[in-house]
Amino acid sequence: MTASDTRLADPRPAIGVAAQRATHLLAGVTAEQFGLPTPCTEFDVRTLVNHLLGIADRYIALAERAPSRACPRSPR
Numbered sequence: 001m002t003a004s005d006t007r008l009a010d011p012r013p014a015i016g017v018a019a020q021r022a023t024h025l026l027a028g029v030t031a032e033q034f035g036l037p038t039p040c041t042e043f044d045v046r047t048l049v050n051h052l053l054g055i056a057d058r059y060i061a062l063a064e065r066a067p068s069r070a071c072p073r074s075p076r
Helices: 012-027 045-063
Strands: none
Touching: 012 045
């Protein structure tokens, strides 16, 4: 086994695709839909949107090489 065999795959392309898909979906959400349920039974639309925005904030912080303690942990 060589050193290159033990490296992890670069996650950035997959994260980029996921971010594009989420952006497309979120662009269609209206304020009237915020209280509606989602397939995630513990989240309504507002909570799920905030959760996705929190994940995006963490990725940005990590990309900027912020210390892990500086990465946001709670939704907006």
